[in-house]
Structure formats: structure tokens, C-alpha cells
Amino acid sequence: MNREHLLPNTEQLPVIEDLAGLVLAAQALIDVRAPIEFQEGAVPQATNLPLMNDAERAMIGKRYKDAGQDQAIRLGLELVSGEQKAKRIEAWQQFALAHPQGALYCFRGGLRSRITQQWLYSATGIAYPRIAGGYKALRRYLLDELAGLPRRYQAYVLSGRTGCGKTRFLNTLKQVIDLEGLANHRGSAFGAQVKPQPSQIDFENALTIKLLQQLAKGYQQLVFEDESRSIGSIHLPDSLFFSLRTAPIVLLETSQAERLELTYQDYILDRLQAFQQHFGDPDQALIAFRQSLLTSLAKLQKRLGGVRYAKALAYLQLALAQQAKTGETQLHQAWIEFLLTDYYDPMYDYQISQKRERIVFVGDIQAVLAFFASHSIH
Incomplete structure (x- = not known):
């Protein structure tokens, strides 16, 4: 399996870049980060439906350090497969149907949110938007706004x-x-x-x-x-x-x-x-x-x-x-x-x-x- 097949193809799937509009609309969001990340901080309208649990994330992180990204992706695809994969897709599907105006994000808006988005689309046909830059971009936007808000x-x-x-x-x-x-x-x-x-x-x-x-x-x-x-x-x-x-x-x-x-x-x-x-x-x-x-x-x-x-x-x-x-x-x-x-x-x-x-x-x-x-x- 070469790297092209490892990475999800999400070029045709929607991406949200308007963070201000997203925040003001208070749209429901899927946070696909691991539970430990979610507990450290999230946005109030987010629900944690992780792509990987804490143990899986730790194992994949170790493989990434030891053998690089490709091997880490391969391990992730092995760990989250079969029944586990089906259950997670079902949870995302139920959320997307309940909140059709929502979106999903991971930490940086990268691989995890792209995989989630692709798996959801492939299995259900739902083209659920992902947030450009992920939680990191949202957090940065909110911190920058907070610094100047009292003057307004x-x-x-x-x-x-x-x-x-x-x-x-x-x-x-x-x-x-x-x-x-x-x-x-x-x-x-x-x-x-x-x-x-x-x-x-x-x-x-x-x-x-x-x-x-x-x-x-x-x-x-x-x-x-x-x-x-x-x-x-x-x-x-x-x-x-x-x-x-x-x-x-x-x-x-x-x-x-x-x-x-x-x-x-x-x-x-x-x-x-x-x-x-x-x-x-x-x-x-x-x-x-x-x-x-x-x-x-x-x-x-x-x-x-x-x-x-x-x-x-x-x-x-x-x-x-x-x-x-x-x-x-x-x-x-x-x-x-x-x-x-x-x-x-x-x-x-x-x-x-x-x-x-x-x-x-x-x-x-x-x-x-x-x-x-x-x-x-x-």
C-alpha cells in the first residue's frame, strides 16, 4: 500500500473557513479528537465523538515517533477497522442527521478530520463539512478576539x-x-x-x-x-x-x-x-x-x-x-x-x-x- 492510498481524498468535500460565522451561529460540532484532548479544552457546542480513543492515540503516536507517518497511518487503519470503525461512523452519522448545519474538527484540521469526513461520506453519502485549521484555529481565533473584546x-x-x-x-x-x-x-x-x-x-x-x-x-x-x-x-x-x-x-x-x-x-x-x-x-x-x-x-x-x-x-x-x-x-x-x-x-x-x-x-x-x-x- 503506497502513501497515496493511505491518505483520504477529501478534495470535493466541504471545508468551513468562516470561524466568526461558525461561532455566532452556535452550530453543533463533532470533535473527533481523543477524549483526553477534549477534556483539556473544547468549544461549548462540541460533542466528543473521537476517531481514536486515548489508548489508540497513544499507540499511534508512539508508532509515528518510531517509524514515521506512513506506518502510523497503517497502524491507525488496523486499530480502527471492522466493528469499531462501523460504530464510530454510525455515531457520526446520527449526529450529522440530527445537526445538518454542523461541522467536524480535529486538532489542526488535518488527517483525523479528513479521515472522519471521508469515512462518513463513503459509508453514508453525507458530505459533512470540516473546519479549516481545526480546534487550534478556533482556539486561536477566540483568544485573539477575547483580548480586544472589552474595548467594544x-x-x-x-x-x-x-x-x-x-x-x-x-x-x-x-x-x-x-x-x-x-x-x-x-x-x-x-x-x-x-x-x-x-x-x-x-x-x-x-x-x-x-x-x-x-x-x-x-x-x-x-x-x-x-x-x-x-x-x-x-x-x-x-x-x-x-x-x-x-x-x-x-x-x-x-x-x-x-x-x-x-x-x-x-x-x-x-x-x-x-x-x-x-x-x-x-x-x-x-x-x-x-x-x-x-x-x-x-x-x-x-x-x-x-x-x-x-x-x-x-x-x-x-x-x-x-x-x-x-x-x-x-x-x-x-x-x-x-x-x-x-x-x-x-x-x-x-x-x-x-x-x-x-x-x-x-x-x-x-x-x-x-x-x-x-x-x-x-
Whole structure:
């Protein structure tokens, strides 16, 4: 078998070069890279349907180093053949039929995507487009865009005390970038979700795509929640972080009673429900829920100091014991209220004092809505 027969003939099959159009359309994509590559970073609308699994990729990579490309291709054709090949083509076919406007890509838009495209076409007659330059080109495009995007809109930062309902408020607006949603983390010691956070690369890709889509709608102002440099394990990109550090701030004011109720809803009721849905088994869910709260509180131990940490822990343990015994969760409000007044509020007062010159409006939900509306933010 000579090299001509080894390489797929894809000259007549479609290639997509308009990366901007592809991103804005949010078209569904097939990522044919190995699972380990996909986990390191992908675009949010992609589904991993690999040409080779991790073990096959490792074997082919070793053969390439030892014997060159032709021998690596031959090994790949041997490994992915027969029933394995048929199953993978069937998966690509089902995806292509479900998403006829989609496309496929590998890392560089080279051999793997060409083989996938050719096999799919030969077996099914579906001429599914491949992306020129593959994931590498997509990633480069998104990084280049991200660097300059903050100069293309006016950012507003929504701030307020812990529990004032900033996230809920933002969800009522259209001109918003939900950083916590993209990072899958609520941004505090108690902000971890049941499902893990995305990789840093996945976050950056999703953030850039969301920004581009918002700008494509003609929005010239965008609202962001007040965040630190890190949201859990995710770090805000420099271009965005530094732009938000100088953006005007709008303060949302909410009563102490409302803040306690909203925080109780977030930290306890919603969190418990998420664990129950994730685990299915109520006992397992309660164990995981308990551990998550204890772990979250432990993250604050140094900042609280020995006395305050011991008091908060005693409140939490009492609430957990009551919950385990009766299912009642109301006692959790005691430690939540203690943290709000003795930890989060003093920290907020200090932080906001460093930003006083940037505050352009202060008000309750209706007043803030009216302020944003007067600035063409809806």
C-alpha cells in the first residue's frame, strides 16, 4: 500500500473557513479528537465523538515517533477497522442527521478530520463539512478576539452584599454576562456546585463566544456581577478582569431579612436539591451535602479566626444534626446569619470603600432596573 492510498481524498468535500460565522451561529460540532484532548479544552457546542480513543492515540503516536507517518497511518487503519470503525461512523452519522448545519474538527484540521469526513461520506453519502485549521484555529481565533473584546462595549458591574440577590437580578436582564454561570461556581467559599467546574480553557472559550454573541445582537452595554480575580478554580482573563476593575458600579440594596432568606435558599435548599438530583439516593445525597458545607466553612477558618470559626461550626453542626434527625433545615439560618453579619458584611464594607469613586447608582431592585433602563440596558 503506497502513501497515496493511505491518505483520504477529501478534495470535493466541504471545508468551513468562516470561524466568526461558525461561532455566532452556535452550530453543533463533532470533535473527533481523543477524549483526553477534549477534556483539556473544547468549544461549548462540541460533542466528543473521537476517531481514536486515548489508548489508540497513544499507540499511534508512539508508532509515528518510531517509524514515521506512513506506518502510523497503517497502524491507525488496523486499530480502527471492522466493528469499531462501523460504530464510530454510525455515531457520526446520527449526529450529522440530527445537526445538518454542523461541522467536524480535529486538532489542526488535518488527517483525523479528513479521515472522519471521508469515512462518513463513503459509508453514508453525507458530505459533512470540516473546519479549516481545526480546534487550534478556533482556539486561536477566540483568544485573539477575547483580548480586544472589552474595548467594544461599556461594562457595568453589579455589586451588593452577599445574599442581596445579584445573580437572580442579573437573570432578569438580557444584556448580561453570567460569569458565575460560565464558571459553574457561585464565587464564594460556599459557591462550589455538585458538578465540577469547567477547565480554564473551556471557560475562556465559552466566555468569548458569549461576548461575541451579545455584541452581535447590537448590545453596546453589558452587565457583570462583581467578582474577584478568581471564581473557584477559574481565573478571569486579564483583558476582562482589568476592564471590570475600572467599570462603573451599581449597588443593589436588599433588606437583611431578604438577604438571609435568599442565602438560605442558595446555600441550603437549592444546594440540597442539587445533591439529591445528582446522587438519587437520599442518604448518599445528605452525606455529600453535609461534607460540602463543612468543607466550605473550613475554607474560612483562617479568615474567621478561632473564636468565630468555632461559633459558626457549632451552629452548623447543630443544624446538620437536626436535619439528619428530622429532615428540618431551618436551623441552618443561624450560622448563615452569623456569617452574613460577622464575616461577609465587614469584608464587603472594606472592599466597597476601596471602590467608592466608581459607584454611579445605589438602589433596590426596582430602582436599579429603572437606572439600567435609562441607560438602554434591558
